[in-house]
């Protein structure tokens with residue numbers, strides 16, 4: 001799943017690669033990816049140039065110079081890959097965006113992704129984009145901001161963290177190791193956390209997401225140029241507890257367990273992450 005380190009990387013690559021390119025066509029093979037009829041979508045973006053690519057949470061936007069904005073969401077994961085003019089199409093894709101110079105990119109969603117169009121002036125009213133909260137790479141996401149965000153909350157820490165209305169960009173994949181770093185059981189109630197635990201969680205979020213970003217993000221996901229990242233590969237110890245059921249905890253050697261926590265599974269060390 002593309003989470004903050006991946007989305008931030010792909011956004012930077014897209015901004016560098018697509019800025020100034022002019023939309024010639026969009027091939028839409030899966031209509032339910034779109035929020036408006038495909039014919040209308042194509043008509044509204046044809047001839048417009050990309051002025052800027054940005055992200056918010058797990059959404060990547062292309063601002064166009066005609067007052068429209070494309071909103072792209074990878075869903076559970078996707079290969080969104082740029083190609084030079086004349087490159088054959090990949091075997092499978094749902095969306096293909098073609099530019100006037102013949103270059104293009106294709107989006108192959110692993111499960112279900114979204115390719116929406118919205119007038120730029122209305123982007124902040126888009127139903128699933130508008131409420132996405134500040135992400136941990138944002139300079140305004142400070143310790144003070146984080147402490148304030150958690151203040152008075154009574155929900156369980158993991159479900160709070162995964163809710164995009166609270167924190168943008170964190171998904172299940174990085175959550176396991178973030179909670180392990182912070183020595184918090186996923187079902188810990190925020191109201192039961194000490195000030196030190198809140199600051200510890202802040203530090204763990206920055207540490208885990210930052211380590212992946214610094215290493216070029218998750219290895220199993222291809223970037224905009226088709227290259228894998230450098231974090232989380234087989235045989236390396238990038239994951240501390242995530243997906244490592246039965247393996248020893250790197251801190252205390254206790255066997256890592258998997259727990260069903262609400263709608264997600266959680267990997268944790270039962271010794272280091274005790275539910276108070």
Ligand SMILES: [Zn+2]
Pocket residue numbers: 249250251252253254269270271272273
């Ligand atoms: Zn442990």
